[in-house]
Amino acid sequence: MSTALLRQLPSIDKWLASESGAALCAEFSRPEVLAVMRAHLDRIRRDVANGETELPQLESREYSALLRADLIARRRESLQRTINATGIIVHTNLGRAPLAPEALAAVEHIARGYSNLEFDLETGKRGSRQEHVESLLTRLTGAEAAFVVNNCAAALMLVLHTFANGREVVISRGELIEIGGSFRMPDIIAESGAIMAEVGTTNKTSLADYESALTHETRLLLASHPSNYRIVGFTAKPTLAELASLARHRGLVFVQDLGSGSLIEVSAPGCAAEPTVADSVAQDVDLVTFSGDKLLGGPQAGIVVGRADLVETIKRRPMARALRIDKMSLAALEATLRLYTPPHDPMAKIPVLRMIGESKASVGARSKRVAEQLATHPAVHCEIADDTSFAGGGALPMSEIPTKVIRLTVENRSAAELARTLRAHVPAVIGRIANDALTLDLRTVAPDEADDLIAALTQAVS
Known part of the structure; x- marks a missing residue:
C-alpha cells in the first residue's frame, strides 16, 4: 500500500509547474520553494512509511497556504526580539541587559553615518576609541586608567596574556569558577598562555597559602569574585587589601575578576550586598576586570580599570586590537555610563537596575x-x-x-x-x-x- 501511495506523489518539477507551485515561485524565489517542497515531500514519505494511508492534496489552496506559511517562516529573521x-x-540566553533608551539612541545616531571613532576633532589627527569612555570609567571607579574590549572573558585573557604569558598565576581553589557555557577559569588561564598555581582549599585559603606558592616564575595574583555562587559556613580568605600588599612587596601584579561589574551599591529587597568596582580600586587592586552587560546595564563589553602604567602596557599588546570593542557597543556603553553621572538616577534610568x-x-x-x-x-x-x-x-x-x-x-x-x-x-x-x-x-x-x-x-x- 505504501509503495502505491508514494507513486502518486508528483515529481518536484511537475509540482513546481502546477498552478500552486508557479504562484509560490512568483511570490518567492524558485530555490526557496524547491527547498520547502522537498522538505514536505520527505515528511510525507516518512508518514507513509509509518502507516499513513492518505496523501495530502498538494495542489489544493489549503496546502498551498501551508507551504506559504513555511516559506514566510524561513524568511523570518533568526535573531528576534x-x-x-x-x-x-x-x-544570558535572552541577551542579558536590555539597553536604556539613551543607549539605543546613541547606537542609532552613530551607526547611521560616520563618527570620530578614532579621530581627534581638535587636532585633526588620529585618535583612540578608548578616549570616549576612559574618563567616564575613571571618574566612576576612582581608577587611574581604563581600557575596553568586547567581553569580560576577553578582558581577563588579555590581562593574563600581557603580564603572565608563560609564567605563573596564583589563584585560590575556592575561586576556580565556571562562568557559563562551560567556560572555566582554568581554561581561560591556560588559553592566555599563563600557568595556573592553585592554593588553599575550596572553603579556606589564607594569606600564607599565597605566600608559600610564590616562586621566581610567579608574575600575577588573581582573585575571582564568585558572582554566580557563594561559599558559606566554615570559610576564610584574605582581604583584597592584604593580597594587594603582598603583591606590591613581591613586585607582582594583583588582578581581580569582578564579573558582574556593579558601579553602585544595589539596594533592593532580597538583594545581598555586591562589591562595587570602586570598592576594589580603593583596596589597591592593580587591575579590575568586569562586564558591561550585567549589573552595569550596558552592552556586551569587557572593561579593565586600574593603574595607568599597567593599562598602558595592555593597550600596546597586539591582542588588544583583536579583542577591541566595536563602535556601536562603544556608543551604547558611553551613553550608559553617562546615566551614572548627576543629575541622572541610574536606579531609575537603567533597565536592569x-x-x-x-x-x-x-x-x-x-x-x-x-x-x-x-x-x-x-x-x-x-x-x-x-x-x-x-x-x-x-x-x-x-x-x-x-x-x-x-x-x-x-x-x-x-x-x-x-x-x-x-x-x-x-x-x-x-x-x-x-x-x-x-x-x-x-x-x-x-x-x-x-x-x-x-x-x-x-x-x-x-
Missing part, C-alpha cells in the same frame, strides 16, 4: 492589569501569586527578589503547549512552567511591552 517574562533579569529595584507591589499591580484582560476568556484561569525573581547572569547569586507573578492555565491546553505557542508568536514571549501552569513574571517585562504581551497572550489562549 523576545519578551522576557521569566523574572530572570540578566538572562530599575527591574531589580521595582517593588513587589508595583509588579503585582501591573500583573493584575494583564490578568484582568485575559480573564475575559472563559477557558482561561489567572492567579496572582507570590514568587521570586532573580538577578541572573552571574550576578547577586544569593538574592531572591520578592515578586508577584501570573499563574496562567487554559482548559484543554497543557502549560507546555501554551509555552510553545507563545514562543512561536512575534515577538516571542518566554515564561517558565511551574506546577502545571505557565508562570509570567512582569518584573522583566518593560511597561512599554505590555500591549505586545497582552496581544500575544490573547492570541495564544483564544
